[in-house]
Amino acid sequence: MKRKSTNFKKWTVLLVVLLAATVMFIGCGEEDADNPTVTVASKPWTEQLILGNMLIDIFEHHDIPVEDRLGLGESDVIRPALHNDEVDIYWEYTGTTLLTLMHHDPVGEADEAYQLVKEWDKEENDVVWLDYSSANNAYVLIMRSEHAEELGIENITDLSEYINEKPGELVLGCNEVFYEREDGIQGLEEDYGFEFGMDNITFLGTGLYYDALREGETDVSEGFGTDGRIPAFDLVIIEDDQNFFPVYNPAPIIRQETLDAYPEIEEYLSELTDLLDHETLMLLNEDVDLNEIEPDIVAEDFLRENGLID
Amino acid sequence: MGVERLIEIMQEQGIQLLQRHLYLVFVSLFFAIVTALPIGILVTRPPFNKKINQILSFLNTAQGIPSLAVIAIFLPIMGVGVRPAIFALSIYALLPIARNTVAAINSLDPDVLEAAKGMGLSKKEILFKVELPLAAPIIVAGIQTATIFTVGTATIAHLIGAGGLGRLIFTGIAMNSPEFILAGSLIAAAIAITLDQLLGYFQMRVRRKFGG
Amino acid sequence: MNELQRIANYFTSNLDRIIGYTLEHLILIVIAIIFSVALWVSIGIALRNHKNMANGVLGVGSFIMSVPSIALYGILISIPGLGLSRQSAVVGLVLYSMLPILRNVYVALNEVDKNILEAAKGMGMSEGQILRKVQLPLALPVILAGVRVATVMMVGIATLAVYIGERNLGVLIEQGLKRSRSDMIIVGALLVTVFVVIIDFFIGWLEKTIISKGIQSDDPSLPGGDL
Numbered sequence: 001m002k003r004k005s006t007n008f009k010k011w012t013v014l015l016v017v018l019l020a021a022t023v024m025f026i027g028c029g030e031e032d033a034d035n036p037t038v039t040v041a042s043k044p045w046t047e048q049l050i051l052g053n054m055l056i057d058i059f060e061h062h063d064i065p066v067e068d069r070l071g072l073g074e075s076d077v078i079r080p081a082l083h084n085d086e087v088d089i090y091w092e093y094t095g096t097t098l099l100t101l102m103h104h105d106p107v108g109e110a111d112e113a114y115q116l117v118k119e120w121d122k123e124e125n126d127v128v129w130l131d132y133s134s135a136n137n138a139y140v141l142i143m144r145s146e147h148a149e150e151l152g153i154e155n156i157t158d159l160s161e162y163i164n165e166k167p168g169e170l171v172l173g174c175n176e177v178f179y180e181r182e183d184g185i186q187g188l189e190e191d192y193g194f195e196f197g198m199d200n201i202t203f204l205g206t207g208l209y210y211d212a213l214r215e216g217e218t219d220v221s222e223g224f225g226t227d228g229r230i231p232a233f234d235l236v237i238i239e240d241d242q243n244f245f246p247v248y249n250p251a252p253i254i255r256q257e258t259l260d261a262y263p264e265i266e267e268y269l270s271e272l273t274d275l276l277d278h279e280t281l282m283l284l285n286e287d288v289d290l291n292e293i294e295p296d297i298v299a300e301d302f303l304r305e306n307g308l309i310d
Numbered sequence: 311m312g313v314e315r316l317i318e319i320m321q322e323q324g325i326q327l328l329q330r331h332l333y334l335v336f337v338s339l340f341f342a343i344v345t346a347l348p349i350g351i352l353v354t355r356p357p358f359n360k361k362i363n364q365i366l367s368f369l370n371t372a373q374g375i376p377s378l379a380v381i382a383i384f385l386p387i388m389g390v391g392v393r394p395a396i397f398a399l400s401i402y403a404l405l406p407i408a409r410n411t412v413a414a415i416n417s418l419d420p421d422v423l424e425a426a427k428g429m430g431l432s433k434k435e436i437l438f439k440v441e442l443p444l445a446a447p448i449i450v451a452g453i454q455t456a457t458i459f460t461v462g463t464a465t466i467a468h469l470i471g472a473g474g475l476g477r478l479i480f481t482g483i484a485m486n487s488p489e490f491i492l493a494g495s496l497i498a499a500a501i502a503i504t505l506d507q508l509l510g511y512f513q514m515r516v517r518r519k520f521g522g
Numbered sequence: 523m524n525e526l527q528r529i530a531n532y533f534t535s536n537l538d539r540i541i542g543y544t545l546e547h548l549i550l551i552v553i554a555i556i557f558s559v560a561l562w563v564s565i566g567i568a569l570r571n572h573k574n575m576a577n578g579v580l581g582v583g584s585f586i587m588s589v590p591s592i593a594l595y596g597i598l599i600s601i602p603g604l605g606l607s608r609q610s611a612v613v614g615l616v617l618y619s620m621l622p623i624l625r626n627v628y629v630a631l632n633e634v635d636k637n638i639l640e641a642a643k644g645m646g647m648s649e650g651q652i653l654r655k656v657q658l659p660l661a662l663p664v665i666l667a668g669v670r671v672a673t674v675m676m677v678g679i680a681t682l683a684v685y686i687g688e689r690n691l692g693v694l695i696e697q698g699l700k701r702s703r704s705d706m707i708i709v710g711a712l713l714v715t716v717f718v719v720i721i722d723f724f725i726g727w728l729e730k731t732i733i734s735k736g737i738q739s740d741d742p743s744l745p746g747g748d749l
Contacts (some may be wrong), residue, residue, distance in 0.1 A: 017556060043698055072687055076486040077606060086605075173471075176481035193672075198326060204390060204471040205480075207700035210473060212390050289701055294536065311600075346667040376678030377591075379711035382695045386525075386704030408690050462590035466682070469699055483685060488600040495593035502588035 005169065034305050036261055037065040041078050041087040044071040045206050045282065046288045047137060047226060047293060050205060051091045051250060051300035057267050061309040074177055075100065083125055089254040089265075092129075095246035097121065099183040106183070106246035110134065113247050121253065128259050132251035133276040135226055139183065139245050142223040144213060145236040155239035159220065159277055160194035172196045173209040173218030183245060184223070191244045196220075209287075210235070228279065228286030248277075268308075311488045319493040321477065328497055331474040334392065334464045335457070338399035342456055346404045347449070350411025351437065362416055369409040377463040379401065387468050395464070395472030402463055403456035410452025415447035432490075443520040451511040452504070454506055463500040528705040530727050538590070540694070540713065547690035547717065550683065551676050554615035560667060562620055566627025567653065583621035591618065591679045595686045611683040618679055619672035626668025630661030663733050672723040677718045691717065 038059055042052030051270060052070040066095045069087060072078055075096055081087040089235060094113040098104045102120055107113040110132070118129040153159050163170060179201070180183040189195050202218055210229040213221040223230055223249070230237065252269050257283070287298045302310045313425060354364050381398045388394035418441060426440045442449075468476030478494030481487065533540065569576040586594070594617065598610040634657050642652045684692035693709025697703070 044696070069687070071689070071693075072606060073483045073486075076484065080486060081606070175484075176468075176477050178485050180485060186524060202391070202471050203468060203473065203477050205469045205699050207468075208385075208390060208471065211702045215389060217390055217471070262583060290534075292703065292705075294539070309521055329727065371674070371719055371722045374674035374678060376681040376714045376718070378678075378681050378692060378695050379714050382699060382707045384712040385699065386707055443721060444742055458588055460586075465590040466591055476590075477594050479590070480685070483592075483596050483599070488597075491593065491596035494584075495597055498593055499585070499589045502590075503585065506588060521559055 008048060008244065036258070037067050037085065038258055038262070039067040039069055039088045041072040041090040042070040043074050043078065043090075047224070047285050048091060048252075050284050050299050050302075051252075051276075051289065053296040054272060054303060055089060055091075055252065057300055057303050057309055058272065059265075061303075062264070064262055064265070073153055082127065082253070085255065085257075088258040089252055091233050091250045092253045093248035093250050094132065095138065095183065095248035098149055099248055101303055103182065106243060108243050110136070110247050114249060114251070122256075122276045126256045128254050128256055130252045130254060130266055131273045132249040133273045133283040134249065134268065135276055135279070136247050136249060138225040138248045139178065140225050140230075140240070141188075141238040142213065142221050142230055142235045143219065143238055144216075145234050147219065148236050148238065153238060155241040156188070156192055156241040156244070156269075157241050159238055160192040163194045163196065167195075167197065168200060168201065170196070170219040171217075172201045172220045172222075173204050174201065174211045174222035175206050175209065176203055177206075178222045179203070184226070188244045192242060197238035226281045226285055228282055228290050231288070232290050250281075272303075272308060311492075316489040316493055319478065319489055320497065324475075324497050326491055327473065327475050327477055327494075328501070330426065330472075331461070331464055331498070332501065334395060334399060334467060334472060334474055335505075337459050338396050338460055338464075339453070340456060341396070341400040341405035342460075342476055343453065344409055344454075345400070346407035347411055349404075350408045350449075351415065353408075353412045353442075354415045358418075359512040366412055366416075369405050369412070372414065373405045373459075374394045375402075377459075377466055381463065388474070392472050394470060395467035399460050399463055399467065399493035403460045406411060406455040406459065407449070409450040410448050410455075414448035415441050418444055420461060446520050447513055450509060450516055452510040454513065457505045457509060458502050461498060461505065465498055525704070529580065529708050532705040533709050539735075540691075540709075543691045543693055544713070544717070546688065547677070547680055547692075550611060550615070550680050550688060550690060551673065551721075553608075553621070554676055554680075555669070555673055558616045558619040558623055558672060561622040562663065563627050566624050567630065567658075569628060570631040570657075570706075572676065572708050580621065580625055580628070583624055586617050587621050592685060594618070595683065599686050606687045608688065610678065610686055611688050614683070615679055618675060622671040622675070623665070623668045626662065626664050630664035631657050633664075634660050634665050638664055652680065663729065666725070666729050666733065670722065670729065673725055674718055674722050677714065677721055681714050 024267065039053045040052055040059070042048040049070055056066050056068055056070075064173065072081065072087070075092065078090050078092075079101070082090065084281060094110070094117050095106070097117045097120075098107060098113055102117070104116065105141055114129065114132050123126040131250055141159070143153065148154070151162060153162055159170075162265060172185065174185060179186065181187075187199075201217070202212065204218075207216065209221045210223070210227070210233055212218045213235060214233045220238070221235075223235070225237070229235070254265065284298055287293045288295050300309070353362065358365070370501065375500065380402050383509075384394035384398045388397060422440065422444070423436065426436045464474050465476035465479055468474050468480060475498045476495045478497075479492050482490030482492075482494065527712065565579070569579060591614065594614050595610060597608050598604050598614055602614065604610045619697075631653075638656060638660070639652060641657045643708075647655065660732030680688065680690060681692035681695070684690060684696045691710055691714050694706045698708075698710055
């Protein structure tokens, strides 16, 4: 008799544990129909993490329930999630949508680009572009400033001429996404009429290419226009004189359904984007990348200093 | 999932990445083997052999260190590129080979060694004519393990600029492209399996020859 | 601030964040282990008398292990229904633990001394009883050894899951790489290493306590010419 009850206990414990595991696994979330949770996503790099944290902080301040899915992935990952209702809002760049989704020609004027994507996304995907920031976080090509000076390279046309004269001398550092995207290196090479060549490209994880450039492991590199490491590492932007790259103004894009549930979001975020000009965004990025402050703290401090949250 | 696109990727980029991947794997295995064997043998000799169990335990646990940690830690030490990756991969591959060397030699029948000593063989002769041959099958098994580990870990070496098939996989994840992911995964799995089979066959031959 | 100070500083300033990551790491592993043990032990038991099928299934497990873990994750997230979620991470971990656990279950159940089995049959025990009261208890040391190997492996593979959306200790390394932060990389690498060691010791301790002295395995990690 005693043995039976011990066995029974063992099985019950096992069952409970299994159940607990399943629950943890599937996750119990009771959705309140009147106050649906807003799922905030972002790409896994500094500026996106800062901006994404700002969204979360602002929503929480206004008692909007949020789910944090920051760092989910790049555009190609977040977009389908947005269209699938798995993600409700994230910061996207006008140029990115313009070129990689709409396959449109590059547009260099902020408002024009914005209106194009806004209209397209509303019609195609029922996604709303809220107010955009005047910061232009464009893809840029960068070099060490003394090296660029030494070789007399000021713009990409200079670079293309140099490479055509002396192929194989300069090494490009970039990540795999920059290589494969429509608005990446291959498109640029085609437009400007030159080619680095696969042997002269070193693929590095996002962010690592700044160090590699500084250390001399690469000669030319991919970069983000608002990255504080460019001035800090004594790097210089090689001007896109033939305007291959479009403008990349960040704006929060949100599912219409979510906006309908919380129309006030538009106003809250408009307040925010008004404050986010190019300089400011650069400084915020620097706080993370150079001053070693965590993105969520940078976001919170900024919002607090500007009275958007308390 | 576009099969044509998959094949296209494999042809255009896969081959070149494969070359780099194999380079990383073979060079690292080479360094791992030439360091692990002497170290393993040394551990079975006094004064180290007093601590054999602790050392074995350490080698076992050390193999559990996440590959991402091993690769990434060489970035602050050596920077980006192939060299830090090879260092990292070599150290990682060293562990199972050393472990198996130690365990194999340590588990040899002491009577056999006594007999060899009795026959007048020198220490060096015992090592090369008795211990190593008998331990060979298990050592080769360790190399097998190390090879599969290394092929897998080399995919992460992409993150510190070493190149290799990892690029296809990370591109696939970033760009939500199953074709890229599969291109990288299939080629990597194919090398791993091929090398594993080759080494398995080699191990069998070694076992037959030395009667392990 | 020299490097050592930076590292110590990062650790102390971000302790709560680090604890959060550690918990996420632990939760993921616990979930995966529970599913793995339930699944692979059951299958191992079911296959114990079917050598050919067992070899086939183990072959699949072996194949899975030759796929680099990041590749396996990549494949799993491409499967509709799984996507970028904890489910994919768990499935990946469970698949990876197949070989160590299943193989140990099968081998252990089959290595029980034939004499003991004969004796049990002689005593009138049914097959089910023999399994529960004789085979499994005797196989426990080796099974636990397999679970230990699997768990230790999982710590490492779970670290990589940050590339498919998990937020555990791997984040320190992943973000450290993106932000050129050697301090984060080193803290992350050290922490996951410590984590591995603790888990290894913990299960080692469990092995000693749970398994009665009489049947403790000498060196369950001794290479058997295969892995």
